[in-house]
Amino acid sequence: MPAARQIFVAVIGAGGVGKAFLSQLSQLTKRLSSEPSTPINLALIYVARSSKVFFNEDYSPISISSWESDLASSTRTVPSPTQIADYLSKAPASVILVDNTSNEDVANAYPLFLGKKISVVTPNKKGFSSNLKLWQDIFKAASNGTGSGGYVFHESTVGAGLPVLSTLKDLIETGDEIVKIEGVFSGTMSFLFNSFMPVGGGGGSFSAEVTKAKELGYTEPDPRDDLNGLDVARKLTILARISGLEIESPASFPVQSLIPNELESCKSGDEFMKRLPEFDGEMDKLKQEAAKEGKVVRFVGSIDVAEKDVKVGLEKFDASHPIAALKGSDNIISFYTKRYGSNPLIIQGAGAGGDATAMGVTADLIKVLRLLL
Numbered sequence: 473m474p475a476a477r478q479i480f481v482a483v484i485g486a487g488g489v490g491k492a493f494l495s496q497l498s499q500l501t502k503r504l505s506s507e508p509s510t511p512i513n514l515a516l517i518y519v520a521r522s523s524k525v526f527f528n529e530d531y532s533p534i535s536i537s538s539w540e541s542d543l544a545s546s547t548r549t550v551p552s553p554t555q556i557a558d559y560l561s562k563a564p565a566s567v568i569l570v571d572n573t574s575n576e577d578v579a580n581a582y583p584l585f586l587g588k589k590i591s592v593v594t595p596n597k598k599g600f601s602s603n604l605k606l607w608q609d610i611f612k613a614a615s616n617g618t619g620s621g622g623y624v625f626h627e628s629t630v631g632a633g634l635p636v637l638s639t640l641k642d643l644i645e646t647g648d649e650i651v652k653i654e655g656v657f658s659g660t661m662s663f664l665f666n667s668f669m670p671v672g673g674g675g676g677s678f679s680a681e682v683t684k685a686k687e688l689g690y691t692e693p694d695p696r697d698d699l700n701g702l703d704v705a706r707k708l709t710i711l712a713r714i715s716g717l718e719i720e721s722p723a724s725f726p727v728q729s730l731i732p733n734e735l736e737s738c739k740s741g742d743e744f745m746k747r748l749p750e751f752d753g754e755m756d757k758l759k760q761e762a763a764k765e766g767k768v769v770r771f772v773g774s775i776d777v778a779e780k781d782v783k784v785g786l787e788k789f790d791a792s793h794p795i796a797a798l799k800g801s802d803n804i805i806s807f808y809t810k811r812y813g814s815n816p817l818i819i820q821g822a823g824a825g826g827d828a829t830a831m832g833v834t835a836d837l838i839k840v841l842r843l844l845l
């Protein structure tokens with residue numbers, strides 16, 4: 473049996489997606505260690521939540537079966553992204569950093585990590601949908617961009633585990649021309665409208681469905697980031713940039729917010745959730761108005777590449793429309809291209825949830841492993 477190749481994994485963020493990722497990493501580690509042709513010794517060397525961190529100065533591995541208790545009992549001070557980059561860059565093997573947070577400071581440090589040959593895999597949209605300069609700096613530094621640093625993959629930033637970004641890149645790299653991308657891009661919004669306003673009538677109260685979406689792990693850490701349309705706007709920014717549009721930020725195009733004006737000033741997500749039921753009547757009115765026309769309302773987005781037109785918001789659909797018929801947290805994303813003509817290439821399936829999202833993150837980690845070997 474050939475000698476095993478050592479690769480280190482560092483994980484920042486151990487919430488819904490992070491925990492599911494660590495469980496998939498455990499399976500993957502076992503499988504790769506017994507690969508007959510190229511065994512890989514995949515070792516977890518760093519794990520962190522917002523206020524806790526666990527790692528060993530000498531880079532000895534963390535047991536993947538006891539990371540949770542090791543982290544809980546750790547008394548280490550949480551390092552800054554610069555200190556994390558410094559520690560990881562001195563490791564005696566290649567490192568893949570998995571960012572399972574939605575943290576802006578961690579995302580801002582991607583060019584730094586990549587420049588130090590640390591690869592980055594993440595479902596965190598912030599690095600790819602904030603200002604255009606950060607996007608450019610990330611791909612200037614990365615080896616799968618124009619640089620010579622680590623590799624970067626972020627499939628789960630759009631459509632959770634669905635192959636949305638890889639499909640878009642394949643279309644472009646094989647010479648197709650993207651005309652328009654449209655659909656439902658949020659697992660939370662899909663779940664909310666499918667259950668609050670199902671085809672055929674009925675459905676629960678809007679605020680109760682928001683609570684359920686949060687409990688199911690579909691929402692952003694603060695559900696206001698879904699309801700204000702920004703999560704969808706971030707995803708469209710990423711898709712538009714890959715399609716060649718230089719979108720400065722998600723604030724560059726119209727985005728409809730579902731946050732009631734009166735709740736704009738809420739100081740916390742908890743306060744917002746507590747007061748949201750006061751506005752169920754307004755959402756019921758929206759449902760009744762659509763029903764009068766035999767329609768349902770859904771939260772959608774579109775990118776018209778030729779017109780450089782991006783928009784996000786509510787639209788009415790006939791009951792027979794595929795968008796009206798979605799179930800659960802499903803996303804549906806239609807690529808209209810020159811090659812596919814008027815019959816778009818369509819991707820559909822769960823667009824949120826810990827396991828589905830972690831699948832995209834783990835698949836990205838495998839892509840990096842293949843490049844590193």
Ligand SMILES: NC(=O)C1=CN([C@@H]2O[C@H](COP(=O)(O)OP(=O)(O)OC[C@H]3O[C@@H](n4cnc5c(N)ncnc54)[C@H](OP(=O)(O)O)[C@@H]3O)[C@@H](O)[C@H]2O)C=CC1
Pocket residue numbers: 484485486487488489490520521522523524572573574575578595596597628629631632659689690691692693823824825826829
């Ligand atoms: N949930 C989903 O369906 C999907 C999520 N995503 C993206 O995946 C990411 C994670 O989402 P999710 O797991 O649902 O969110 P959670 O809120 O469940 O988890 C976030 C984790 O990040 C940790 N964290 C936050 N800031 C820091 C920091 N500065 N340093 C270290 N750890 C930090 C939190 O720590 P603590 O435990 O202490 O709070 C928590 O463990 C987000 O970027 C989200 O947009 C993408 C696609 C789908």
Ligand SMILES: N[C@@H](CC=O)C(=O)O
Pocket residue numbers: 629631632657658659660661690691692698703823824825
């Ligand atoms: N909050 C997001 C999570 C995935 O990106 C969503 O609901 O789609």
